[in-house]
Amino acid sequence: MNEGYFVNWLGSVLSLFNMTLNRILGFVPSRLYVGTLVFLTMFSLLAHLIRQGRKGKL
Secondary structure (H helix, E strand, O other): OOHHHHHHHHHHHHHHHHHHHHHHHHOHHHHHHHHHHHHHHHHHHHHHHHHHHHHOOO
16 A cells, blocks of 8 residues: 555655764764674674574474
8 A cells, every 4th residue: 555655754764764873874983883894794694594493493
């Protein structure tokens, strides 16, 4: 019914997220912290997936 509205809303949200991330990464001292945070998040998600796979829950 309103699929066009959802796609438009999703595009707006992604655009806002992208603008916010570019603003944060544009500030040089925060690049190290954001990069470390992203790395730790991805590593912990990967470890969680491996743990779930070993338990047989995937």
